[in-house]
Amino acid sequence: MLEQLFAPAVIIGILASGIQLATPYLYASIGEMFSQVSGVLNLGVEGVMLIAAFVAYYVALKTSNLILALALAALAGALMGLLTAFLSVTLKAEQGISGIGIYLFGLGLSDLLFLVLVGTPTAIRGFPELDLPVLSSMPVLGPILFSQNILVYFAFACVPLAWFVLNKTTLGLKVRAVGQTPEAADSLGISVARVRYIAVIVAATMAGIAGASLSIAMFNIFQQNLTSGMGFIAVALVYFGGWRPFRVMLGALLFSMVNALQLWIQTLGIGLPSDIAGMLPYILTIIALIFAARQIVTQPTALTKPFERGE
Amino acid sequence: MKVRYTFFIIALVAMLALAACATPTAAPQPTAAPAQATAAPAGKPFRIAVVMPSAANDLAFSQSMIDALGELQKEMGKDKLEFVYSENMFNVTDAATAIRDYATKGYDLILAHGSQYGASVQDIAPDFPNTAFAWGTAVDTFKEKGVNNVFAYTVASDQGGYVEGVIGAKLSKSKVLGALGPIPAGDGQLTIKGFEAGAQATDPNVKVQTTFTNSFSDVALMSQAAQTQIASGADVLTGTSQSVVGAVSVAKDKGALWFGNQSDQASLAPEIVVASQVYDWTVALKDMMAKINGGTRGGEVFIMTFANKGLVMVYNPAYKLPDDVKALADKTVAGLADGSIQTGIK
Structure with missing residues (x-):
């Protein structure tokens, strides 16, 4: 039974679905990383994803224009980011608590809008799979890497881009500075609040794209609580x-x-109880968190701490 | 700092655990036959309150009940039947509060539409001896525990699954069928087992692959499960629970066929939905109302089958089913109804 799992077709299948499943997490967690590096923990990712997923779905349903749907979903994300930043940076709210608030707000609002504006779920036509010329016909790697929808490619492109922005640009330096030692950054004339606003809004915009990648690229449908915990996993x-x-x-x-x-x-019918199989990813995440807890050194020092300017 | 961090990690883990939690709407196996009766009109309207786990428009379990009540109300008139509902009661504690509230308000019948509500019903019903309660999908009326005002209702969904399996085996070119479910329990599992039995009975060479996602709401995982099924050769799929909407859309994209369950799912993707087994709760509801009007408030189990029309195959008019396959499907439904065909699922 187990040898079936090592058949080439199965391995390609696992890798290809793994890459596709990783897409929404990538957008959401790369974005969230910016916010956290600047010192703001945004636990509301899930709520932002839900609202944006609905917006993308609704626009695609009404106009069939996927680019517009994606743009408006990103905009909805940005607006939620503005709200998050206002709560966490300007009002200096406890970030864990206000994040849960944003989550519940997003969960409720997306469901309400869906009920009022759509009602019964209908499948839409989302971003198609895009076979990259030449590359997609490569043996083995072709179907894994080069036969996905366009949002998958963008998600992976975001990774080196994020690394570059964070480590090689002035903005990245400022973001890291306000997350490590906001007092020092402030004394050098960097506006801590402004940099954090930018970071949080970028994060939420990406969470918005993550939501859209679900409703108009992956499932092509919206349903209440579509994300079911993905946003929290992204934070983890x-x-x-x-x-x-x-x-x-x-x-x-x-x-x-x-x-x-x-x-x-x-x-494949390998005799592993579905409960055990289903638990695997979560067990893994919890183990990962335990490991992460050991490497506290790299954590942005000012994470979750609102900045109070010493007078 | 460190303390706060640890607290945060714990909170995060707790949230993950919550996200991983499934909310079961499971059903035990049917054991008794339903009573045959029709609803007798009463002087004042008959008032029903429903508490259900998911949204009233979930195209699945909850919607099947709301559709039935709407149908019944149309039939009887709004002056004869009133109903109210509380949806999205995934949380059993909230549901229990709602059930008690409705009981206090004097509804004639309170439907706890989810098998996770059993303990709450057993707990609350004795406090309101003049109110009738019903819960499902379940077969336990708590009569043995001295509770006399609780009905139980369930559905022989293995029968619908069987018919879907028969049609699926005929339509499949790859001879691989896929079945998706939330948890290996309840009416979902009955459907899948029936599906397997029907497919095997029609063509022993057909393989049925089964996936359970362990969640009633995880649309992402259910979609990916559908994708995995299709990638491993399945060209005909079925699935249960409200999380299948994404799976239907995946099937549509990849050109696989779909069989709906619980509610008519043709509207999700008219091109590929062949047929749906629809739960028509009006059958059980009419029986129950007749009993209540006659003074009986509980102690009986209602099972919906093809025979009592509580289970109906609804064919999607937009999908062209070959005549010989349709004839075979009709023959199978008739056979299951008169008992000449058995699904063999216990």
Whole structure:
């Protein structure tokens, strides 16, 4: 039975679904990383994803224009980011608590809008799979890497981009500075509040794209609580990745591959109880968190701490 | 700092655990036959309150009940039947509060529409001896525990699954069928077992692959499960629970066929939904109302089958089913109804 799992077609299948499943996590956690590096923990990712997923779905349903749907979903994310930043930066609210508030707000609002504006779920036509010329016909790697929808490619492109912005640009330096020693940054004339606003809004915009990647690329449908916990996993992945883009990507891929693996284990009829198979990714995440807790060194020092200017 | 961090990690783990939690709407196996009766009109309207786990428009379990009540109300008139409902009661404690509230308000019948509500009903019903309660999908009326005002209702969904399996085996080109479910229990599992039995009985060479996602709400995982099924060769799929909407859309994208369950799911993707087994709760509801009007408030189990029309195959008019396959499906439904065909699922 178990040798079925090592058949080439199955391995390609696992890797391809793993990469696809990783997409929403990548957008959400790369974004969240920016916010956290600047010192703001945004636990509301899930709520932002839900609202944006609905917006993308609704726009695609009404106009069939996927680019517009994606843009408006990103905008909805940005607005939620503005709200988050206002609560966490300007009002200096306890970030864990206000994040839960944003989550519940997003959960409730997306459901309400869905009920009022749509009612019965209908499938839409989302982003199609895009076979990259030449590359997609490569043996083995072709179907894994180069036969996905466009949002998958963008998600992976975001990783080196995020690394570059964070480590090689002035903005990245400022973001890290306000997350490590806001007092020092402030004394050098950097506006801590402004940098944090930017970081939080970028994070929420990406959470918005993550939501859209679900409703108009992956499932092509919206339903109440569509994300079912993905946003929280994205937050966990940032810790797992130690606030470094490539390690966050590794975490997202690992989590998704294990999820894809458990589905294949069941589909192939390998005699592992579905409960055990289903638990695998979560057990892995919890173990990952325990490991992450050991490498506290890399955590942005000012994370979750509102900045009070010493007079 | 460190303390706060640890607290945060614990909170995060707790949230993950919550996210991983499934909310079961499971059903035990049917054991008794339903009573045959029709509703007798009373002077004042008959008032029903429903508490259900998911949204009233979930195209699945909860919607099947709301559709039935709407149908019944149309039939009887709004002056004869009133109903109210509380949806999204995934949380059993909230549901129990709602059940008690409705009982206090004097409804004639309170439907706890989810098998996770059994303990709450057993607890609350004795406090309101003049109110009738019903819960499902379940077969335990708590009569042996001295409770006399609780009905139980369930559905022989293995029968619908069987018919879907028969049609699926005929339509499949790859001879691989896929079945998706939330947890290996309840009417979902009955459907899948029936599906397997029907497919095997029609063509022993057909393989049925089964996946359970362990969640009633995880649309992402259910979609990916559908994708995995299709990637491993399945070209005909079925699935239960409100989380299948994404799976239907995946099937549509990849050109696989779909069989709906609980509610008519043709509207999700008219191109590929062949047929749905629809739960028509009006059958059980009419029986129950007749009993209540006659003074009986509980102690009986209602099981919906093809025979009593509580289970109906609804064919999607937009999908062209070959005549010989449709004829075979009709023959199978008739056979299951008169008992000449048995699903063999216990």
